[in-house]
Amino acid sequence: MTADPAKSAAPTWGPMRSYGRIKSRTLKPRQAALFDTLLPRIAIPEEGPLDPQVLMPGATGCWLEVGFGGGEHMAAQAEERPDVLFLGCEPFLNGVGSALRHIDERGLENVRLHGGDVRPVLQRLPDASLDRVLVLFPDPWPKARHQKRRLVQAETLAEFVRVLKPGGRFRFVTDWKDYAAWTLERALRQPGLKWLAGRADDWRTPPADHVTTRYEEKKLGDTPPIYLDFDRL
Numbered sequence: 001m002t003a004d005p006a007k008s009a010a011p012t013w014g015p016m017r018s019y020g021r022i023k024s025r026t027l028k029p030r031q032a033a034l035f036d037t038l039l040p041r042i043a044i045p046e047e048g049p050l051d052p053q054v055l056m057p058g059a060t061g062c063w064l065e066v067g068f069g070g071g072e073h074m075a076a077q078a079e080e081r082p083d084v085l086f087l088g089c090e091p092f093l094n095g096v097g098s099a100l101r102h103i104d105e106r107g108l109e110n111v112r113l114h115g116g117d118v119r120p121v122l123q124r125l126p127d128a129s130l131d132r133v134l135v136l137f138p139d140p141w142p143k144a145r146h147q148k149r150r151l152v153q154a155e156t157l158a159e160f161v162r163v164l165k166p167g168g169r170f171r172f173v174t175d176w177k178d179y180a181a182w183t184l185e186r187a188l189r190q191p192g193l194k195w196l197a198g199r200a201d202d203w204r205t206p207p208a209d210h211v212t213t214r215y216e217e218k219k220l221g222d223t224p225p226i227y228l229d230f231d232r233l
């Protein structure tokens with residue numbers, strides 16, 4: 001991503017665009033300035049293999065948040081775990097601006113950002129390099145003809161399994177019933193993932209280390225949130 005937010009809005013295209021708008025209102029001056037000052041320091045490199053230990057030497061783990069929105073959840077989790085490296089991917093430019101503000105205000109040193117599609121980033125991560133992959137309230141694409149745009153597809157799940165360490169965790173949360181069923185069906189078919197739920201309360205109750213996201217607060221879906229946690233076998 002370059003220092004010029006307008007130019008940097010060009011998305012990195014995946015196989016099928018899984019997100020909506022990439023820019024809404026003009027960035028606030030302070031956020032725009034952080035694109036020039038902070039982002040160059042913490043941007044995920046645009047090319048080459050991505051080794052978490054090179055990005056943050058000595059990191060005790062690495063979490064990937066896909067579609068961090070305004071970055072509130074990522075910043076809160078990163079603040080709790082200063083030794084863990086957080087990789088965040090988000091094509092929505094205003095979201096990146098908001099995340100930069102949170103990172104700056106909290107003085108976080110353990111977050112690296114990619115202002116675009118997660119999929120090319122995933123491809124550059126080594127096997128078994130992540131402890132967590134978080135997909136929180138992804139764009140629901142509820143109409144049948146749009147469902148091919150959903151981020152969760154067999155290919156994405158296979159990539160999550162490849163990059164997660166054995167014993168690592170994939171967390172998916174949505175407030176759309178159909179997307180929860182869609183993801184569960186595909187994740188249960190995906191070798192290498194084990195659903196952790198034992199009873200209904202397990203998917204209705206937020207996991208102990210969950211932080212409420214901005215989108216979650218909006219309650220735009222057709223059900224209270226459904227929390228699906230899977231272990232990487």
Ligand SMILES: C[S@@+](CC[C@H](N)C(=O)[O-])C[C@H]1O[C@@H](n2cnc3c(N)ncnc32)[C@H](O)[C@@H]1O
Nearest residue numbers: 018019067068069117118136137139213214215
């Ligand atoms: C409904 S919002 C939820 C944002 C945030 N997770 C929250 O809960 O507040 C979904 C976000 O996922 C992002 N997104 C969609 N497809 C993506 C992709 N392929 N890579 C990275 N982010 C993506 C969108 O730009 C959008 O900001």
